[in-house]
Amino acid sequence: MQQNLLEEIYDRLIEGEAQQVKDLTEKALEKGYTPEVILQKSLVAAIEVVGWRYRQDEIFVPDILMASRAMHAGLYVLRPYLSNSDRKYNITIILGTVAGDLHDIGKNYIGMMLKGAGFNVIDIGIDVPAEKFLEAIQEYRPEVVGMSALLTTTMAEIQTNIALLEEQDIRSQVKVIIGGAPVTKEFAEAVGADGYADDVFEAVELVKNLVGVS
Numbered sequence: 001m002q003q004n005l006l007e008e009i010y011d012r013l014i015e016g017e018a019q020q021v022k023d024l025t026e027k028a029l030e031k032g033y034t035p036e037v038i039l040q041k042s043l044v045a046a047i048e049v050v051g052w053r054y055r056q057d058e059i060f061v062p063d064i065l066m067a068s069r070a071m072h073a074g075l076y077v078l079r080p081y082l083s084n085s086d087r088k089y090n091i092t093i094i095l096g097t098v099a100g101d102l103h104d105i106g107k108n109y110i111g112m113m114l115k116g117a118g119f120n121v122i123d124i125g126i127d128v129p130a131e132k133f134l135e136a137i138q139e140y141r142p143e144v145v146g147m148s149a150l151l152t153t154t155m156a157e158i159q160t161n162i163a164l165l166e167e168q169d170i171r172s173q174v175k176v177i178i179g180g181a182p183v184t185k186e187f188a189e190a191v192g193a194d195g196y197a198d199d200v201f202e203a204v205e206l207v208k209n210l211v212g213v214s
């Protein structure tokens, strides 16, 4: 019975049924599923299948768009639970998706979990040009800036962003962490980032390590 509810969310997300995903996610919470289980077993698992089907030419961009709307509907319900924590640390993290890139599901998820872990998170959105990262760093003076890139074509923006920080003599004042499906540890080293995370759990650990909290 319980298993079915998670499967139902999974199936409706793949079909792009946002309202149903929202309702079922609320129902799953009422039934006692933890937000983490709903997220991993239903929402994230389903959006990964959507990506796989797209790669196989079984579905097309409008289908991914519908599925991502449904993903957002589920995340919207989970957000207060995942990011529900008293601010534990006086540490600010700026998060953004690099220029030319509109993918924000992973970034939002990471933002929620970092908030939930007790950090102050400022999300500066998607399609963020280097200058906007710079302005945000100057304005908020964060300890960490996180850059997300989901396309092989936008990964290079990370390098552009870091180069601008160096040029403006601001690089040493902030730790830069990067991630996203095509990003690798080797790439992070090559562009001079301070750290790379493969997923949300690694991202939280990475930030804790970089800023020296446990």
Ligand code: B1M
Residues within 6 Å of the ligand: 044, 047, 048, 050, 051, 052, 054, 055, 061, 064, 065, 068, 100, 101, 102, 103, 104, 105, 106, 107, 109, 110, 145, 146, 147, 148, 149, 150, 151, 152, 153, 177, 178, 179, 180, 181, 182, 196, 197, 198, 199, 200, 201, 203
């Ligand atoms: Co896009 N898309 N998409 N897409 N999309 C991918 C990324 C793709 C792999 C699909 C595929 O081919 N199978 C492919 C990229 C290929 C490549 O370059 N290597 C692709 C493409 C090609 C495109 C378009 C070009 C399609 C087109 O128009 N022809 C287009 C580009 C638009 C643009 O950005 N300019 C496009 C558009 C879209 C939608 C708008 C329809 C939608 C995005 C909606 C949104 O985000 N609001 C979308 C989606 C949903 C996907 C897939 C299916 C799912 C991405 C996702 O949300 N995953 C994706 C396929 C896939 O990745 N399997 C795909 C779930 C999320 C929780 O994981 O984002 O990977 P992810 O985040 C993870 C980690 O990567 C990491 O932690 C997260 C949590 O575990 N992480 C970080 C992410 N950011 C991090 C930052 C960190 C640390 C870790 O530190 C700061």
